[in-house]
Amino acid sequence: MAYTKRVDGRKFDELRPMEAKAGIIPNADGSAYFKIGKTTAYAAVYGPRELYPRFLQNPKKGVLRCHYSMMPFSGSGERIRPGSNRRAQEISMVMANALNPVVDLSAFPNAVVDVFVELPQTDAGTRCAAISAAAIALADAGIPMKDMVCSVAVGQVDGAVVADLCYDEEAYDAIVSDIPVAMTHNSKEITLLQMDGEISKDDLIKALELAKVSLEQVYQLQQKTLRERFSSE
Amino acid sequence: MSNLIVKERDIVIPGDILAEGMDYLPGDNTYREGDKIFSKILGLTGVAGRVIRITPLSGPYVPKVGDKIIGKVTDMTMTSFRVDTGTAYSAMLNIRDATTRFVRSDEDMSRILNIGEYIVVKITKVTSQNLIDLSMKEPGLHKVIGGRIIKINSQKVPRVIGKQGSMINLIKNKTGCNITVGQNGFVWIKGTPENELLVTKAIKLIEEKSHQEGLTEKVDAFLGDIKAPEGSVVTEE
Incomplete structure (x- = not known):
């Protein structure tokens, strides 16, 4: 195995240090920030509110919309053009798909709940940080949810199965794969599973088992964050 | 087991x-x-x-029959007013429920209520699609004249009112302002301009520290020993 020591000195199954806080944006109905290593995601939830244009309305239940956006100097490379692009649109869609199974908007027909996620600093694993932040923000906004969703990336770097890849590992000069996973906490349903790169079948199974353990750590933080939000000091 | x-x-x-x-x-x-x-x-x-x-502990206002709310008239149709409730759903106030007097069919509706005006109303019906019907025909329901309207989270409304109205009556008696709290989180404050500002700050304080104990004492201390202006009459909740 060529990859014996991780670039930032972590253990193979160790996540980067995480931090989270709920209720940070006063004007939003619910908000949270979630930080994992050098990746920071701010999520703001607005609504339920009226949905226009009207053809998007669903008379049976409310609609969940996600907006993902990386800030211009958030990455380690060149400036990114701000605003939406093809990548951001796709991630917005997979975020909505990852959150929709738990969010129960049947009490809000014809309305919309908007989730905006901004990433001021990024170092791989942005969609996972975005989903974890969005789940906290939705709960903070008092939106009915059946369960929490936690998300983390796992993968394989030159034969070693690792959790929570940083950018240097994603860009490692060998066979690498990056698998973002989102899972509901109680029912253990996978709501997001994507992959970039190559991985063997055995390693994939190992990686997904590792994801389960890692997601539990993310959940513990989400739970602690939400409990602290309203606990009297 | x-x-x-x-x-x-x-x-x-x-x-x-x-x-x-x-x-x-x-x-x-x-x-x-x-x-x-x-x-x-x-x-x-x-x-x-x-x-x-x-x-x-947080979340949107869910309209319920019998709730007293404050809304803003946003539109007029042939026979009714459309009212913004501060939620995802606007409400309808039929002209027959807007006034007790007889309204001629050719009468100008804006003589009763006009677009942009705030009203204190009661919810009479809510459907499964969250269509809301309102009435203004009960005592204590009226058009809002003067003062100011502020918006708070609807889940904090019970704390602003307090047990048997203890909190709201404390603020009313100390500042001499008349305060009407709608269940949807709109609050109408009317008094002298300085005291209206003070009440706004006090209500924001309650909203911020709503989950703490001994809130009434904190608000009492915040208001200090100000006196209600001479001749001000407040209605008890």
């Missing part, structure tokens, strides 16, 4: 297991799956006999 996992007034988050076994029943904001009862919202637990329910 059923067993209750949470205690009374615990903070729970969505997906928390509240109880196991069939002896407990899922109340508001909870659901049953298999033999377990789960939380559906961020809030405080309440156990009443066999029923477990959750009081939300």
